[in-house]
Amino acid sequence: MQYQLLKLIFRFFGTSSFYDVNVPNKRVVDYSNLDDIKRGNETSVVYKDHSRVFLGWFQGRIQEHDFARKRVLDLGSGFGGRTIHYAQAGGPALCVGIDIDEVGVSEGSKFARYLGQTNLQFVLGRGEQLPFKENAFDYVLSYDVLEHVNDFEHVFQEVYRVLRKGGRFLSVFPPYYGPMGHHIKRTKLPWINVFFSTEKTYEVLRKEYGDSFELWPHRGKILRRGLNGTTVKAYRRYLGRSQYKIVHEKLAPLLSKPTEIYRGIRSQTLKELLRILFAPTPKIPMLREFLTHRIVFVLEK
Numbered sequence: 681m682q683y684q685l686l687k688l689i690f691r692f693f694g695t696s697s698f699y700d701v702n703v704p705n706k707r708v709v710d711y712s713n714l715d716d717i718k719r720g721n722e723t724s725v726v727y728k729d730h731s732r733v734f735l736g737w738f739q740g741r742i743q744e745h746d747f748a749r750k751r752v753l754d755l756g757s758g759f760g761g762r763t764i765h766y767a768q769a770g771g772p773a774l775c776v777g778i779d780i781d782e783v784g785v786s787e788g789s790k791f792a793r794y795l796g797q798t799n800l801q802f803v804l805g806r807g808e809q810l811p812f813k814e815n816a817f818d819y820v821l822s823y824d825v826l827e828h829v830n831d832f833e834h835v836f837q838e839v840y841r842v843l844r845k846g847g848r849f850l851s852v853f854p855p856y857y858g859p860m861g862h863h864i865k866r867t868k869l870p871w872i873n874v875f876f877s878t879e880k881t882y883e884v885l886r887k888e889y890g891d892s893f894e895l896w897p898h899r900g901k902i903l904r905r906g907l908n909g910t911t912v913k914a915y916r917r918y919l920g921r922s923q924y925k926i927v928h929e930k931l932a933p934l935l936s937k938p939t940e941i942y943r944g945i946r947s948q949t950l951k952e953l954l955r956i957l958f959a960p961t962p963k964i965p966m967l968r969e970f971l972t973h974r975i976v977f978v979l980e981k
């Protein structure tokens with residue numbers, strides 16, 4: 681029954697323009713060939729889209745010029761496009777991108793070399809065990825990464841260690857039961873992980889679409905490997921146990937700006953109406969977990 685329902689959901693709400701873990705656009709480009717770069721791989725696409733999207737979540741509290749002459753770490757830099765942008769636009773003394781993904785680190789490095797950017801380094805490593813000394817950075821930035829790390833709390837502690845006193849940790853990430861917290865890009869339908877078991881969902885994806893996902897028992901849940909299942913409640917618990925000072929925190933509701941979700945709604949009036957409707961929802965305890973689109977925070981050591 682669950683299987684059939686899920687099959688129907690994926691059929692009706694599926695979208696071919698999305699992809700999932702097999703990520704076809706992890707295309708390796710030739711950085712000596714301008715046409716290849718223009719066609720874009722993930723590094724150059726994110727580079728062009730640059731940090732606007734990340735810093736936009738902080739509504740003017742942090743600007744690129746705040747990075748001037750500072751040491752900045754981009755934790756979970758992915759393909760590095762955003763990191764390269766920070767290194768160029770903000771004028772930091774040093775910008776480091778760190779990621780567990782070798783392809784991303786290598787593509788980011790190649791693109792930086794191609795641009796001749798020298799205040800920048802990409803490092804292969806894990807947020808849980810940062811290969812840096814205490815007090816090494818003024819800023820740690822992390823965009824859509826904390827929901828993926830193996831051990832959220834450990835990353836929190838490591839970031840604290842590498843920040844200098846007064847340094848800031850800026851992050852934006854989606855909670856697990858938020859609308860698209862399931863990260864299943866075969867469908868635009870939200871909350872699949874609220875209504876269906878992980879095992880059944882991935883059984884359908886495996887059998888019907890040939891997708892390969894590894895499931896793993898993690899903190900009492902069965903999750904897809906690569907997601908840690910952090911909820912708003914869990915994040916608050918980790919934060920409560922940490923030594924950070926909260927400078928800014930926002931549970932951003934659905935359709936908050938900048939948002940990537942529901943780009944499909946064309947009518948601006950309808951969007952605005954929905955935005956007004958959703959705005960108070962993260963403040964309502966019963967709805968918070970499900971209607972928080974992103975957790976946005978600025979923490980200080």
Ligand SMILES: C[S@@+](CC[C@H](N)C(=O)[O-])C[C@H]1O[C@@H](n2cnc3c(N)ncnc32)[C@H](O)[C@@H]1O
Pocket residue numbers: 726755756757758759762778779780781784805806807808822823824825828829830
């Ligand atoms: C959704 S991508 C975001 C990439 C980038 N921040 C951006 O905005 O384009 C998440 C990234 O987190 C990385 N990641 C996952 N777990 C990590 C960990 N424990 N330490 C460092 N990076 C990690 C992944 O390899 C992936 O590149």
